Amino acid sequence: MSILSGKKILLGVTAGIAAYKTANLVRLFIKSGAEVKVIMTPAAKDFITPLTLSTLSKNQVHSSFTNEEDENAVWNNHVELGLWADLFVIAPATANTLAKMSSGVCDNLLMATYLSAKCPVYFAPAMDLDMYKHKSTKNSFAKLSEYGNIMIPATSGELASGLVGEGRMAEPEDIVEFIEKDILNKLPLKGKHVLITAGPTYEAIDPVRFIGNHSSGKMGFEIAKAAANAGAEVELITGPSKEMVSHSLINVTRVVSGDEMYNEAHKHFNSTDIAILSAAVADYKPKFVANQKIKKKDSSLTIELEKTKDILRSLGEIKSSQFLVGFALETNDELENAKGKLQSKNLDLIVLNSLNDKGAGFGVSTNKVTFITKAGEVLENGLKSKTEVAEDLIALITTKIHA
Structure with missing residues (x-):
């Protein structure tokens, strides 16, 4: 484009x-x-x-x-x-x-x-x-x-x-x-390299079934477009998503699992100026993946789960000069949980959205978010299109890195 x-x-x-x-x-x-x-x-x-x-x-x-x-x-x-x-x-x-x-x-x-x-x-x-x-x-x-x-x-x-x-x-x-x-x-982000993760991850149970979520990836794709329109060179790592983007400054890498997204994020992080992790990565994955499709049985099926790698925390632990942004999707004690995540994962900014807000969350074209900065600022936004939310986010990041 x-x-x-x-x-x-x-x-x-x-x-x-x-x-x-x-x-x-x-x-x-x-x-x-x-x-x-x-x-x-x-x-x-x-x-x-x-x-x-x-x-x-x-x-x-x-x-x-x-x-x-x-x-x-x-x-x-x-x-x-x-x-x-x-x-x-x-x-x-x-x-x-x-x-x-x-x-x-x-x-x-x-x-x-x-x-x-x-x-x-x-x-x-x-x-x-x-x-x-x-x-x-x-x-x-x-x-x-x-x-x-x-x-x-x-x-x-x-x-x-x-x-x-x-x-x-x-x-x-x-x-x-x-x-x-x-x-x-x-453009304000000319010469900057931005890493963005988007969409869900699918964690295999067997060759047919998986653990996933309803994330469409739209928010992450809109952020990628907003960053590119601000002049940045964007590395967009996305899980399974139907979203498409065509822009000369955006390189898209498609992955499936959390491990694949973890590896790709770490691959590019050292050369990144700004990292925005908006992907809805599965928190757990099957400890053992069946090689063949599991047959339906009369008895119940028990699947042992283990935690997936925490991409955001791992990048927060190794970051140097990067500006690191995370997302928090909450259903209760939203603000306190988001502030805790901001601190524990060494973020510069966190974007909070609540499933309790009508028009926000997965599978819709709008979002209602609150930006919380490392300095303690809490910036509430009304319901907007995800395109507008992405533009607001990039504008805020630009202000912070040029301050």
């Missing part, structure tokens, strides 16, 4: 010959999983048609404050467009538009939206060699950088004038790659 997946991208197209490349740029944004809306300057329509960009973006293209062809047209609200966007990309950005951006001249819808935008703004210059090198253009670059705008540098190549040199707009593939890398480098 691209880092742009789910992003709302506003593409500003100005009147340069490189505008023809924006058709492919829109296509690449869409392919990355982004939603795209396009604003064109009126003169940009001489270089590429609004119909082309509307068809590719699956959204109406805006170029004026009202639709001049519709007598009942409503106002195109530049403020709403600016607030809608997660990213504003102006490509091609001509010398004329760059000068307006740097000086605040507001004479079209694109400029009004730019001056209203609260999101990061990227611009990809496109102009002839001498224009690109002109001192006034360089001043525009410098001012826009001071304003916090991000320049996607032009490349050298054959220009529309026939000259060869700097000023050619970056290719659409390079623009997408530049933005992805820039976003990734600014």
